[in-house]
Amino acid sequence: xxxxxxxxxxxxxxxxxxxxxxxxxxxxxxxxxxxxxxxxxxxxxxxxxxxxxxxxxxxxxxxxxxxxxxxxxxxxxxxxxxxxxxxxxxxxxxxxxxxxxxxxxxxxxxxxxxxxxxxxxxxxxxxxxxxxxxxxxxxxxxxxxxxxxxxxxxxxxxxxxxxxxxxxxxxxxxxxxxxxxxxxxxxxxxxxxxxxxxxxxxxxxxxxxxxxxxxxxxxxxxxxxxxxxxxxxxxxxxxxxxxxxxxxxxxxxxxxxxxxxxxxxxxxxxxxxxxxxxxxxxxxxxxxxxxxxxxxxxxxxxxxxxxxxxxxxxxxxxxxxxxxxxxxxxxxxxxxxxxxxxxxxxxxxxxxxxxxxxxxxxxxxxxxxxxxxxxxxxxxxxxxxxxxxxxxxxxxxxxxxxxxxxxxxxxxxxxxxxxxxxxxxxxxxxxxxxxxxxxxxxxxxxxxxxxxxxxxxxxxxxxxxxxxxxxxx
Amino acid sequence: xxxxxxxxxxxxxxxxxxxxxxxxxxxxxxxxxxxxxxxxxxxxxxxxxxxxxxxxxxxxxxxxxxxxxxxxxxxxxxxxxxxxxxxxxxxxxxxxxxxxxxxxxxxxxxxxxxxxxxx
Numbered sequence: 001x002x003x004x005x006x007x008x009x010x011x012x013x014x015x016x017x018x019x020x021x022x023x024x025x026x027x028x029x030x031x032x033x034x035x036x037x038x039x040x041x042x043x044x045x046x047x048x049x050x051x052x053x054x055x056x057x058x059x060x061x062x063x064x065x066x067x068x069x070x071x072x073x074x075x076x077x078x079x080x081x082x083x084x085x086x087x088x089x090x091x092x093x094x095x096x097x098x099x100x101x102x103x104x105x106x107x108x109x110x111x112x113x114x115x116x117x118x119x120x121x122x123x124x125x126x127x128x129x130x131x132x133x134x135x136x137x138x139x140x141x142x143x144x145x146x147x148x149x150x151x152x153x154x155x156x157x158x159x160x161x162x163x164x165x166x167x168x169x170x171x172x173x174x175x176x177x178x179x180x181x182x183x184x185x186x187x188x189x190x191x192x193x194x195x196x197x198x199x200x201x202x203x204x205x206x207x208x209x210x211x212x213x214x215x216x217x218x219x220x221x222x223x224x225x226x227x228x229x230x231x232x233x234x235x236x237x238x239x240x241x242x243x244x245x246x247x248x249x250x251x252x253x254x255x256x257x258x259x260x261x262x263x264x265x266x267x268x269x270x271x272x273x274x275x276x277x278x279x280x281x282x283x284x285x286x287x288x289x290x291x292x293x294x295x296x297x298x299x300x301x302x303x304x305x306x307x308x309x310x311x312x313x314x315x316x317x318x319x320x321x322x323x324x325x326x327x328x329x330x331x332x333x334x335x336x337x338x339x340x341x342x343x344x345x346x347x348x349x350x351x352x353x354x355x356x357x358x359x360x361x362x363x364x365x366x367x368x369x370x371x372x373x374x375x376x377x378x379x380x381x382x383x384x385x386x387x388x389x390x391x392x393x394x395x396x397x398x399x400x401x402x403x404x405x406x407x408x409x410x411x412x413x414x415x416x417x418x419x420x421x422x423x424x425x426x427x428x429x430x431x432x433x434x435x436x437x438x439x440x441x442x443x444x445x446x447x448x449x450x451x452x453x454x455x456x457x458x459x460x461x462x463x464x465x466x467x468x469x470x471x472x473x
Numbered sequence: 474x475x476x477x478x479x480x481x482x483x484x485x486x487x488x489x490x491x492x493x494x495x496x497x498x499x500x501x502x503x504x505x506x507x508x509x510x511x512x513x514x515x516x517x518x519x520x521x522x523x524x525x526x527x528x529x530x531x532x533x534x535x536x537x538x539x540x541x542x543x544x545x546x547x548x549x550x551x552x553x554x555x556x557x558x559x560x561x562x563x564x565x566x567x568x569x570x571x572x573x574x575x576x577x578x579x580x581x582x583x584x585x586x587x588x589x590x591x592x
Contacts, residue, residue, distance in 0.1 A: 022527075023515050027519075053544060071568045076572070233530070245500075358526070
C-alpha cells in the first residue's frame with residue numbers, strides 16, 4: 001500500500017470513529033465509549049497526518065513535538081476546572097479552536113502568495129481561505145469576550161453594551177471584510193493582497209468583539225452554541241483549502257452540533273438567531289422594569305422545611321443562581337433528607353437554565369443526584385399541578401408567568417416551567433432586585449409564593465439541616 | 474519529485490491543480506453535505522442531559538484543525554513566520570484535544586442512574 005493510501009485509510013477510520021463518538025453520546029450509558037472513540041479517532045488523524053508529512057519530506061519535527069507538549073501542558077489544567085467554570089472553559093476553547101483555524105488559513109495564504117502560486121490560489125481556494133480566517137478570527141475574539149463575561153473579568157462589561165447605530169456599524173464592517181475578501185479572490189497575487197488580507201484579519205477580530213458586546217448573560221447559552229458552530233465551520237473551510245476530507249467531516253460534525261444546540265436554545269427562549277445576535281436583550285427590558293413597588297411575602301426556612309416535609313411531591317427548579325452560589329452539594333443534602341421522609345423529589349430543567357446548554361444537569365450530576373430525577377421542561381410541566389411545593393433555586397426568567405400571559409413582556413412567548421401551578425412556591429433569591437435581565441417576576445407576588453432571601457447555598461443547607469434535625473431517627 | 478511523492482502531496486495537502494482540483498472541490502462539497510446530515514441526525518438523538526459534555530466533546534473534535542496545523546508547520550520551503558503560525562496552531566489545537574476529551578470524560582463519569590432503578 002502506498003503511503004498516500006495509508007494516510008487516506010487512517011483518515012477514513014478516524015471519520016467513522018468520530019461519527020460513532022457522537023452516536024454514543026445519545027445515552028449516558030454509552031457516552032463514555034464516545035469519548036474513547038473520539039480519542040482514538042484523533043490519534044489516528046494525527047498519526048495519518050504525520051505519515052503523510054514524513055513521506056512527502058516535512059521538517060521541524062522537534063518544534064512540532066514541542067508545540068504538542070506545551071499544548072498538552074496547558075490543556076491538562078484546563079480540564080481540571082471546577083464544574084461551575086465549565087461555560088467559560090468551553091468559550092475559551094472555542095477561542096483556541098478559532099485561532100488555530102485562522103492561523104492555518106493565514107499561513108497557507110502567505111505560503112502560496114510567497115511562492116506566487118496562481119494555481120494554488122484558485123478562486124475557490126481563496127474563498128475558502130477568506131471564510132476560514134473570517135470565521136476563525138471572529139470566533140477567537142468573540143469567544144474570548146464571552147469567556148471574559150462568564151468569568152466576570154473586571155474590564156469586560158457584564159451588562160449588554162449598546163450604542164446608536166450599533167447594528168449598522170457592525171454590518172458595515174462585515175460588508176467591508178466581505179468586499180476585501182472578494183477583491184482578494186479576484187486578485188490573489190496583487191501587490192496589495194497581503195495588506196488586504198491583514199485588513200480582513202483585523203476586521204474579523206474587531207467584528208468578534210463587537211458581536212459579543214451587546215450580549216447579556218441570559219443569552220450566553222445560545223451564543224456559546226453559535227460560536228461552537230463557527231469553530232466547526234472554520235475547520236470545514238480549512239478542509240476545503242487543504243482538500244482534506246477528514247477536516248471537512250469532523251468540522252461538519254462540530255458545526256451541526258453547534259447548529260442544533262443553537263436552535264434548541266433559541267426555541268427555548270422563543271427568539272430567532274438574528275434577535276439574539278442583534279437584539280441586545282437585556283437593554284430592551286430596563287425600560288420595562290421599575291413599575292410601582294409590590295410586596296413580597298418572605299418566610300423562614302423553618303416553616304418552609306415543615307411544609308416540604310409534609311409534601312408528597314417537591315419539584316426543584318434550579319437556575320444560574322445555584323451555579324453562582326455553588327449550592328449543588330447542599331441541594332443534594334436537601335434531596336437526601338426529603339427522600340428519607342418518603343417525599344418524591346424531581347428537578348425541572350429548563351433548556352436555557354444556566355450559562356450553557358445542559359449546565360444544570362452537569363452540576364447536579366456532580367452532586368451525585370441520579371439523572372433519572374432530572375426532568376425536562378415539557379415533561380415536568382404536566383406534573384406541576386400535582387406538585388405540593390415548587391422550590392426555585394436561583395432561577396428567574398424561566399419560571400416567570402409573564403412569558404405566558406403578558407404580551408408586553410419582553411419574554412412573552414418563551415416556554416417556561418409552570419412553577420406557579422404548584423400548590424406552594426418557595427423561591428430562594430439573593431436580593432430583592434430583579435434578575436439579570438431586569439424583568440420583574442410576577443411569580444414572586446402570588447399568594448402562594450413565599451420568598452427565602454439569602455445566599456442559595458446557605459438557605460438550602462439550612463433547609464436540609466431543619467429537615468434532618470426534626471425527623472431523623 | 475517522484476511520482477509517488479506527487480500523489481501523496483496531492484492527497485495530503487493537495488493544492489488544486491487544474492481540472493482535477495475542480496473535481497476534488499465538488500467531491501469535497503459532497504462530503505461536506507453528507508457529513509452535515511449525519512451530524513444533524515446523530516446530534517438530534519443526544520440526550521438533553523448531556524448537552525454540556527456534548528459541547529466539550531465536539532470542541533475536542535473540532536481540534537481536528539491540528540491536521541492542517543501540522544501540514545503548515547512541517548512545510549519544508551515555508552518562510553519562518555508561516556512555520557511559526559503553524560506551530561502556534563498546533564499548540565492551540567492540542568490544548569483543545571487534551572482539555573476537551575479529559576473534561577468530557579470527567580463530566581460523563583458523574584452521570585449516574587438511581588440505584589436499583591429498573592427503568
